[in-house]
Amino acid sequence: MRHQVSLAIGPVSFRVGSAWPGPVRALAELYGDYPKPEGDVCDFTVRLEPEKPWRRWLRPSVAISGDYMLPDAMPLSLALGLLAAEMGMNLQMALGQKRFLLLHAATAEKEGRAVILTGESGAGKSTLSALLGERGWRLMGDEFALLDLDSGDLHPFPRAVSLKNGAIKVMEAEASADRFGPVMEGTPKGTIRHLKPRADAVARMEEPARPALILFPRFGGERAIRGVGASEVFVRLTQASTNYVALGSRGFDALTGLVARCPALAIDYPDTETALTLVEELWADLPQ
Amino acid sequence: MSDGPDQDKGALANPNRRMVLALGAAAASTVVTIRPALAQTAGSVLNCEIPVPGPQAGGNHIAADGTLVAPGTPGSYAPAPRPLTGEEVKVMLRGGGAPPGIDSESAQAYANYIRRLQSGMSGFTCYASLQMPR
Amino acid sequence: MSGAIYMADDAGAVRSVELDGLVALFHAPSGMTHIVAPPAPQILEALGQGPGDARAILSRIADLYEIEEDAGTEAIEARLDELEAVGLVRRA
Numbered sequence: 001m002r003h004q005v006s007l008a009i010g011p012v013s014f015r016v017g018s019a020w021p022g023p024v025r026a027l028a029e030l031y032g033d034y035p036k037p038e039g040d041v042c043d044f045t046v047r048l049e050p051e052k053p054w055r056r057w058l059r060p061s062v063a064i065s066g067d068y069m070l071p072d073a074m075p076l077s078l079a080l081g082l083l084a085a086e087m088g089m090n091l092q093m094a095l096g097q098k099r100f101l102l103l104h105a106a107t108a109e110k111e112g113r114a115v116i117l118t119g120e121s122g123a124g125k126s127t128l129s130a131l132l133g134e135r136g137w138r139l140m141g142d143e144f145a146l147l148d149l150d151s152g153d154l155h156p157f158p159r160a161v162s163l164k165n166g167a168i169k170v171m172e173a174e175a176s177a178d179r180f181g182p183v184m185e186g187t188p189k190g191t192i193r194h195l196k197p198r199a200d201a202v203a204r205m206e207e208p209a210r211p212a213l214i215l216f217p218r219f220g221g222e223r224a225i226r227g228v229g230a231s232e233v234f235v236r237l238t239q240a241s242t243n244y245v246a247l248g249s250r251g252f253d254a255l256t257g258l259v260a261r262c263p264a265l266a267i268d269y270p271d272t273e274t275a276l277t278l279v280e281e282l283w284a285d286l287p288q
Numbered sequence: 289m290s291d292g293p294d295q296d297k298g299a300l301a302n303p304n305r306r307m308v309l310a311l312g313a314a315a316a317s318t319v320v321t322i323r324p325a326l327a328q329t330a331g332s333v334l335n336c337e338i339p340v341p342g343p344q345a346g347g348n349h350i351a352a353d354g355t356l357v358a359p360g361t362p363g364s365y366a367p368a369p370r371p372l373t374g375e376e377v378k379v380m381l382r383g384g385g386a387p388p389g390i391d392s393e394s395a396q397a398y399a400n401y402i403r404r405l406q407s408g409m410s411g412f413t414c415y416a417s418l419q420m421p422r
Numbered sequence: 423m424s425g426a427i428y429m430a431d432d433a434g435a436v437r438s439v440e441l442d443g444l445v446a447l448f449h450a451p452s453g454m455t456h457i458v459a460p461p462a463p464q465i466l467e468a469l470g471q472g473p474g475d476a477r478a479i480l481s482r483i484a485d486l487y488e489i490e491e492d493a494g495t496e497a498i499e500a501r502l503d504e505l506e507a508v509g510l511v512r513r514a
Binding site for chain 1 (some may be wrong): 442444450
């Protein structure tokens with residue numbers, strides 16, 4: 001394709017090709033501080049193509065394609081090309097990842113151990129993990145948790161954090177202006193702005209961590225903590241995984257191992273500061 | 289290799305001790321099968337849309353019950369002016385109201401059309417991703 | 423008169439992990455994962471000794487567990503139907 005960029009994010013590499021220069025330029029800028037993938041071969045390819053040939057110039061419309069594709073995907077306007085590229089990478093991971101069990105979850109590390117934040121979209125795990133990343137934790141990822149099928153470790157996948165609507169203001173108060181991507185309005189999910197992970201999170205993106213705590217965070221409501229039984233955690237995590245079924249017995253072993261090893265709690269909180277305090281308290285309570 | 293609790297032993301109580309076991313009511317259900325969550329999770333990472341009707345409809349209109357009928361059939365509705373997004377369909381199927389630019393009677397017919405979508409038809413993956421139970 | 427005789431796959435075909443009172447099972451021949459609640463895992467354990475009908479299964483379970491004195495086979499039969507529906511047991 002006319003315009004291309006290659007990215008390494010944790011253990012996964014992508015080549016993103018585009019019919020237009022804009023999305024590739026925006027990606028290169030957002031991931032400028034990341035190491036380049038070694039060699040020529042990338043794990044996944046994403047292609048941003050005109051929805052129809054004439055849509056390359058006329059009301060440009062970006063169709064997301066690549067090694068793995070979903071029919072019925074909605075094309076996006078060129079102004080949202082960066083978003084299309086990020087969605088394309090998400091799609092490759094969701095459909096094609098076989099080396100790791102993928103969980104739709106945010107992860108953050110401290111002292112070699114990691115907390116997993118999982119739950120429904122919109123529950124606030126992305127923002128909470130980004131905040132932890134600014135408060136002494138290493139952000140490993142806000143969207144996908146990668147569970148090593150052999151070792152049971154979590155591997156970082158520190159993509160640019162996708163902040164939506166209200167979360168944008170919250171993080172603009174925490175992080176310097178040079179860490180943000182462009183503001184994208186009018187997306188299917190409202191306004192989106194990307195936040196680059198901190199320099200140390202990028203520098204340490206090859207460093208795995210041992211999972212130690214699973215949390216189901218829920219924004220809104222009085223501060224509350226509830227235990228979640230292991231079988232319930234297991235079922236919820238199979239539903240938060242895009243590749244559990246495809247991985248067969250290795251997926252079963254990895255996930256039962258994770259669930260048997262890690263305590264799991266559901267936490268409710270009325271605001272983010274309460275959430276952060278809760279996470280720190282529960283972390284401190286873990287056996288050493 | 290990761291360790292969980294013993295996987296070679298049957299996952300059951302120590303057979304040397306007789307533990308109490310309630311056999312339970314016949315009507316109870318004791319097996320839950322894990323269903324693939326792919327469509328749901330991938331659907332949430334990539335927005336989708338559903339054309340109503342799909343391109344294979346060949347200009348047909350939509351009856352109130354969602355089936356395809358010849359244009360001009362009394363009580364039928366013209367195709368939707370634009371594909372409906374996953375978000376709009378989710379709201380509509382919950383009874384939450386017609387998407388912008390679409391009147392409520394047409395919306396009902398479109399909702400019934402979508403409920404009848406089968407694998408292989410345009411928009412099915414999007415519809416399936418909205419339906420997967422959590 | 424005995425009822426239908428059921429059998430389960432060999433122990434090697436199923437990986438099982440106890441989680442919080444329930445059992446997660448991976449059934450290799452189908453690639454499917456099930457969560458089963460008692461007495462289903464005990465029924466599978468009983469069939470691990472070889473095929474049997476509901477009465478035989480009840481008897482094997484009674485050897486290992488304390489069950490209600492006058493337990494009939496209805497509960498066992500209902501569980502066998504469920505397990506058969508998901509492919510964890512079949513008629514011999």
